[in-house]
Amino acid sequence: MALDTDLNTLDLEQIIKCIQNGCVPEVPTDENHLADREKALLAHLEIAKSILNKLSILLTRLLNNDVDLQIKLQDILNPCLYLCGEHCSSNFLWSDEESHSFMKLCIEKLCSLTHHVNVEELIAHLDISKIFFGLQCKLENDNWKKYPAAVECFIWILKYLKMPHLNSLLYLVMPLPLNMFDDYQDSNILTALDAFQHIIDNTPSVELTMSGYDIVLFKSFETGLRSVEYQLIPNLMKCFLLLISKMQMKHLSNKNSLEWTKFDDVLNILLPRMELERKHEPIVCYASILPLILESTGLSCIRWSERLIPLFSEYIMNSQSTFSTVKAIEVFIQQTWPRQCTHWNVLLVILIKALYSEDKNSEQPNEENILAIVECIKTLEAARPECIRNVLNKLKECKEFQSKIIFKKYLEML
Numbered sequence: 001m002a003l004d005t006d007l008n009t010l011d012l013e014q015i016i017k018c019i020q021n022g023c024v025p026e027v028p029t030d031e032n033h034l035a036d037r038e039k040a041l042l043a044h045l046e047i048a049k050s051i052l053n054k055l056s057i058l059l060t061r062l063l064n065n066d067v068d069l070q071i072k073l074q075d076i077l078n079p080c081l082y083l084c085g086e087h088c089s090s091n092f093l094w095s096d097e098e099s100h101s102f103m104k105l106c107i108e109k110l111c112s113l114t115h116h117v118n119v120e121e122l123i124a125h126l127d128i129s130k131i132f133f134g135l136q137c138k139l140e141n142d143n144w145k146k147y148p149a150a151v152e153c154f155i156w157i158l159k160y161l162k163m164p165h166l167n168s169l170l171y172l173v174m175p176l177p178l179n180m181f182d183d184y185q186d187s188n189i190l191t192a193l194d195a196f197q198h199i200i201d202n203t204p205s206v207e208l209t210m211s212g213y214d215i216v217l218f219k220s221f222e223t224g225l226r227s228v229e230y231q232l233i234p235n236l237m238k239c240f241l242l243l244i245s246k247m248q249m250k251h252l253s254n255k256n257s258l259e260w261t262k263f264d265d266v267l268n269i270l271l272p273r274m275e276l277e278r279k280h281e282p283i284v285c286y287a288s289i290l291p292l293i294l295e296s297t298g299l300s301c302i303r304w305s306e307r308l309i310p311l312f313s314e315y316i317m318n319s320q321s322t323f324s325t326v327k328a329i330e331v332f333i334q335q336t337w338p339r340q341c342t343h344w345n346v347l348l349v350i351l352i353k354a355l356y357s358e359d360k361n362s363e364q365p366n367e368e369n370i371l372a373i374v375e376c377i378k379t380l381e382a383a384r385p386e387c388i389r390n391v392l393n394k395l396k397e398c399k400e401f402q403s404k405i406i407f408k409k410y411l412e413m414l
Contacts, residue, residue: 022051085153287321
């Protein structure tokens with residue numbers, strides 16, 4: 001049954017069923033039938049577009065107070081949200097620009113009918129528990145793999161839930177991303193991490209603690225840090241550090257303590273992976289997250305000095321990880337200089353070598369890298385002026401470097 005432009009002949013139950021028919025049906029999950037899965041998702045697109053278009057007409061009639069229409073918006077609101085949520089982007093197999101445009105049109109009319117400014121305000125005033133319960137049969141256990149569009153609808157609704165509306169819904173919103181995080185496909189793990197970041201960001205620490213999900217997430221992230229592919233580490237670490245900050249309130253107090261914290265637990269797991277890595281792409285990934293890790297760790301970076309400095313020395317010589325590594329060194333200096341005075345000379349050697357390496361580069365020297373190195377040396381000098389200035393002056397006078405035009409030019413800036 002399809003939604004007809006003349007709805008006088010359809011009762012409420014038929015209209016609801018028609019809207020539900022616009023939602024993507026169950027698709028195969030067997031890897032041997034992936035072609036069938038994609039074919040089924042693509043085939044449903046025309047059906048969805050037709051129903052979204054006619055839903056828009058139905059909503060227009062409701063806006064016009066059509067007296068012949070014997071339905072109320074409240075009766076069809078949840079099915080409308082499920083259908084619209086599946087087309088929240090035009091980049092899905094079951095969605096395109098046209099269906100996404102229909103979706104936006106329907107949402108605009110739903111907001112007008114409910115007298116809300118936008119969809120965020122609309123969702124904030126609904127009984128979200130009922131909406132999530134309506135999706136539950138598609139998303140519980142491993143069913144979510146059969147309903148990829150329902151997963152995207154869930155994420156779409158979740159993203160509009162902010163503090164405090166999310167506080168009491170953890171028992172409904174956590175099971176799906178936890179199941180997805182345990183999956184083997186990178187795309188599913190990334191979707192889970194995206195959901196986790198939003199949930200952690202919009203849930204008070206006391207709610208996470210009282211629900212027990214702080215420990216559940218910590219253990220999950222800890223396991224993931226040991227096992228996930230390197231390209232997922234930046235996304236995982238952002239969630240992990242955000243969670244620990246909430247658990248320990250590290251961002252508010254006690255940042256100058258040398259007491260062992262959960263940030264140290266993270267470094268204890270991550271550093272061995274970083275130390276053993278020799279391939280270019282993983283090094284770039286690890287370096288990208290290093291400044292944020294060290295900033296979160298605070299003064300406790302001191303206890304990891306003997307392992308961090310060799311990493312700095314190695315990672316800075318990789319042209320694509322130079323910038324991130326220099327930023328990590330700068331954070332390390334800022335966090336530790338009041339208590340750590342013994343590594344200034346090693347750090348200066350690392351930075352000078354990196355600057356010299358940019359001069360030797362057969363291609364055009366990387367201006368961003370060079371300026372970052374110069375700024376980092378200035379930060380080091382601010383921490384140990386009596387030592388650094390003396391070395392820099394000697395380098396400027398050294399005859400061996402007179403032919404290194406770029407190297408000398410930037411030394412003069414120091």
